[in-house]
Each structure stands twice: as C-alpha cells, then as structure tokens.
Amino acid sequence: MPIEHAPFSQVEYDRRIAKTRQAMDKAGLDLLFVTDPSNQAWLTGYDGWSFYVHQGVLLGLEGEPIWWGRYMDALGGRRTCWMSEGNIHGYADNYVQSTVRHPMQDLAGHIRRLGLDTARIGVEMENYYYSAKAHAVLVEELPNAAIQDATALVNWQRLVKSDEEIIFIRKAARISEKVIQTAIDRAAPGVRKNDLVADIFHAGITGVDDDWGDYPAIVPLTPSGLDATAAHLTWNGAPMREGEATFFELSGCYRRYHAPLCRTVYLGTPPPEMRAAEQAQIEGIAAGLDAARAGNRTCDIANAFLDVLAKHGLSREGRMGYPIGLSYPPDWGERTASIRTEDETALEPGMVFHFMPALWMESWGLETTETILITENGPAEALCNMDRKLFVKD
C-alpha cells in the first residue's frame, strides 16, 4: 500500500526500525510490544486519537512491524501507517472496556500465532496506556514467554533527531512564535482567561501558511498571580488583573512535533524582586545555551544556569528541561534524559530539548524558556525567535 498519510520517507522509517532493533538486540529481546502512542507513530506513522483503548505495535527482529488495536482504529491504521494492510490488525469491539474479556487476550493470540509465545518479549512497564491490568493479563496469557521491562527503549532511539524531524520541529517553532505573540498581544486587564486561551488555540491550529497546526500534547497553561505558583493549573473564566504576572507555557505543533516556548507577561509595574529574577533568569539561560554543546552533558546545562542564579543570590530545585519532539497527550516530553544536576547524558548534535528554567516563587512564577537544538559546533540554537524577557504591559 502506498504511503498516503505517513509523514516521513520510507528511508526514515527504515532507519528508525533498524536503530530500534539494534537496541532490542542489545537488550536481548526477540519481540517488542510498544504501547506509547509517540513510539507507535515514530515507528509506523499511526496517528489517531484512539490511545484511550488498548493498542500497540509489535516489532520483531525482521519484517514489517505490526500495528494492533481496536477494529475501527485498524481502519485508521490503514490510512496512516506505512505498512501493508496484512500487518494492521483489529480486535473485536466487545473487547472494549469489557468486564469479561480483555484486549490483551487478543494480543496474546497474535503472539502465539507468530510462534513467539516462548520468546523474550519487551514491554513498556512505565507508560501511560500500559495499565497494570494489561500487563497482568499478558503475563497470564503467555506463561512461557520471558516478559521483561523495555520502558523507554524506543524513546531513547528518538533522542537524536533526523534532518526530516528537525524540519518538522522548525515548523512547530514558527507556530510557537505565533501563539506566544498572540498571548502577549491579547493579555490585558479585564480579559477573561478563557477568551485569551481560545485565541491561543485558534492561532496554533490555524498554523503558519501551509503548515497547519496540530493539537499540542498539553493544553495551554496560563496561570496568573497566586495560581502561577502552582505549575499545572489550567484556565478559568476570571478576568486578568493589573498587578499580576501570567506565565504562558505553550507549544505549536506540526504533525505531532512540538517546540515548546514560555514567556511571562506582567500587567502593570512588576515588583523589583521580579525584575531582579528576570535578569538572573535571562543571564542564566544564555549561560545554559552556551553550555549546551555537543560533548558536554545535560547536567552541564543545569549547572551553568544554577551558577548564574547563585551569583544573583537565587536558587531553584527540580528539573530544568527534557527532550521534545513527537508526542501525544498527556505530555510533550520524551521521558528519557533530563536537564538536571544529577543527569549525565552526553549531548549530541541533533538532540532537541525544552530548556525550561522556570522560577516558581512564593507568590509568583516566572517562566522564560527555549526549545534548543544541539549543533555540531558551538552553543545550542534556540529554535524560536522571540525576545527573551519579562513582557510588561502597563
């Protein structure tokens, strides 16, 4: 079947499959069952809002991968995956949210038919959508298989982006610039937060020129004032107010690829301590970008930022970033490396991170972040072109 919708070249998919099989070989696996929707899409092109039922990709050591899911979604698989129709399997609808049968029984049947029921099978134990129950059923159905944890095996293969992928992330970055600019332009005292978020969604999904916008894996996070001390509150219908900072944690999305970007807007005159934190944050980000070089490690980025912060008499705990790219809700991070002091992942050209050294204080939050690309030589490239400052509207 020709590739109608799968967004990448066959060469690119072949590269991904080969890379994953190398990792399987190293982990001693004959078969991998991939639940993570991002990993499924990365390997096969599958794209649909169907991850709320059990589905996944079976990847053996040879041949095409097999996409497996609900029958009605197998129809979507035929329209989005690059594989032949014979490698797209649907299970009957009475498995869906049933109390008497479980889709993993059907999957186990497939594995038996493949003659792999005594194989060494990797599963993504730590993944949304691979439930404790799904695992229990699979283990019960395949008593002679050696089922082992292969969490993030595919995710790690996604860490260094191909040129084709970087093109997509750059398109997402253009959309990110548009959505952040929309947020900054529209923010004003009296504007209801939900009305502002509606404009943000509209800007992101209309996209930029021919690059239509897809749904980001996280909804717009736009908390103001005290709500901004908590990182993940969503909007409500309250009007924006003079004397409050609002942070905008947003991302454009192009065909499931993201380029997150955050800026903070203050309505009125910001207090001196926020201005001081702004200076420290901006200087720290520059230091972080300079440390984000091939050959350095993720912790070097974190330490470079924290050193600057300390010089300004400030401190911060927690993670400061993560790799990004292809993703589905509920998270746009890749869940492998982290930009934090205890993480020693070696940086390589083609890696893309959301570097987000947000400062969450007692009574306000200040988020200024960048999506950064590790280059061959020199400091990281910030993929979005947006002033790096606290935006003040008074």
Added chain:
Amino acid sequence: MPIEHAPFSQVEYDRRIAKTRQAMDKAGLDLLFVTDPSNQAWLTGYDGWSFYVHQGVLLGLEGEPIWWGRYMDALGGRRTCWMSEGNIHGYADNYVQSTVRHPMQDLAGHIRRLGLDTARIGVEMENYYYSAKAHAVLVEELPNAAIQDATALVNWQRLVKSDEEIIFIRKAARISEKVIQTAIDRAAPGVRKNDLVADIFHAGITGVDDDWGDYPAIVPLTPSGLDATAAHLTWNGAPMREGEATFFELSGCYRRYHAPLCRTVYLGTPPPEMRAAEQAQIEGIAAGLDAARAGNRTCDIANAFLDVLAKHGLSREGRMGYPIGLSYPPDWGERTASIRTEDETALEPGMVFHFMPALWMESWGLETTETILITENGPAEALCNMDRKLFVKD
C-alpha cells in the same frame, strides 16, 4: 482551608465520599488508592494538567481523603482541593521520570506512616496513569498489604449524577450546541479542516455567557470522506470537498463536565443510500430515547435502535454509547456501563449517557448522537437542542 476553587458544595463532596466508602466496605477494602484523574477530581476537587506524573488520592474509611502528587502540583492541590493543607502531600522532584527512584516508593512511605501497610488496599489496575511499573513498585514496597483490584469502583459511584452535576452538564450542553452550530456554519468546500477546527476550539473555550469553556477530554474529531470510515482520525490541512460527508464528534466542557454531540455535514447532494441510512438512524435514535427509561436496561436502548435499523435492512456492530460527566483526557466516557446488547445495567434517574449509534460504512460515516438524561418518568431527555438530521450544504 476554605474552598476557593472546588466547584461543588461540601455536602456534595461528603455524599461522594460516603458513597465510595460504602462500596469500599462491600469490597472489603480498608484503603483505596485512586489514580484516575476524573475520580480524583470527583472526590477532592483536584484539577490540574499534571496527570502525566504519578499522583492520586488515598481514601481510608474515615477522615479526609489525602491528595498525593509531585510537590509543585501539591501547590495546585492547595488551590483546588477542599481538604485541609495537611492532607495534601507532595513528593520531591527527583522522583519525576527518574531511572533510579519511583514515586510509588514515596506513596508506600505514606501508607506505612498511616499504619496501613498491612491493610486491604484497592488500586485501579485498569486505568491510564496506573502503569504496570507503578503497581509492581507498590507491591514490592508493601509486601504485607493485601493489594487488590478496585478498577472502576469509584467510576460506578459516579454513574447517577447529583442535581449539582446535572446543572454542570446542562451548561456543557449549551456549549456543545454552540460548537456544533459553528462547525455546521463554517463547513464549505475549500475550507481547510484545521481552520475549521480552530473555530470549533474557539467557540468551545469562549463558552456561553458566563459559562466559560474548559478543554474537552477529546480533541475535535472531524474526518471527511474516506477518513470518516475510521472513527478516530484527527484533522489535517486539507480543504473540505464537494461530494463528501464530514462527521463532527465534539463536546462542550464546563468545569470538566461534558455533553458530547455529533452531527454530520454533507457538502453537495448526498447519495440515496446515505439518505436512507439517515432516516433509519433518526428513527432508531427516537426509538432508543423511548427505551431509555428508568427501570429498563442499557441493552434495551441498543436493541430498540437495532430493531429499527433491521427494519430498514441495515445492521451495525459495536458499542452505542457510554455514561459521561466529569472527565480528563484521553476519554470522556466513564468506563462503566455500555449501551450495547450484552450490557444489562439497570437505568436510573440521573444517569447521563452519550448515546452514539454512529453508522460507519465502507466509504462514509454518519454520526448523529445525543447526550441523554434518564428521567423519573418517561423517555430520556436529550440535553442538547439541535436538529437531528444530516446537514446538507449544496
């Protein structure tokens, strides 16, 4: 702490807790660990886009429930939950997506401190966000506990809605009418699907008057033509075309409560077989509503629809609906009863279902659905006010 953000009365939360404890007692549980974000919100008011890290609610047989999650989200818990601050616990950030420690180790510590490490503990085995790994760690950490499956224990308590909840669903229904009307108005040959979806998002999130729109648990599903034979494909940047049907599967959302509504738009003159299916579907929905009476069962609704379909020489497989209400991504269904021939759940006043007898054919799909409320007497009430027909624009 006063309730700042929790959307319901304390009487309502007390009702929910008491109902859940009765079910725990019946299931022989001393403690329940609730992972489902919808169940967490239903019990405590917690509301944040933070379900991509491990978090949950501990409910014992007395006292307030305990919300537990990442430290930065505990700050959000203080701003959204009704409980006292002492019952909102945050774990350190270095547990997040770590390869050397797991948040469930922290949770196990809490359970030990509560003196419940030898208790009978219920967990939601079949749930997004309760991963196979999370379960394995909890079992390992609490070797003397009797951990058992309590999947959907809370969900079943949510099936009959309170008056307070029905008010919210009616507000969502007003927003649903607005978004479907927007889709119908904007659909035209040449309109890019993503631009249409942008308008749909905008309509939903601006909401209706003071009832601001929240994000629906599923993004707008709007496939056209052959894509509409697959149920869960999302949009792209292709223009709408003459001679194609597009179904709109949408929902307004008011403070996490949903009222899904689907309609189909045909651009041009629909083929006779689609018109025939339309008549069968509309007549079948009327029959289904008439069968959706307190005292009847969910299967009676399905059979009433299928009987009409058969009279028209048509048939259909699969589920035709599910209970709805409070929800978070990736699904707005409650995952308990189903409207299908093999489900015998007794209907009671206050239950709310998305009755969705969509017809997915070889080369097109026809979705016309209703959110319905089971009443004291008489047939179900369709909560949205929207013509029940195939919308034709030629």
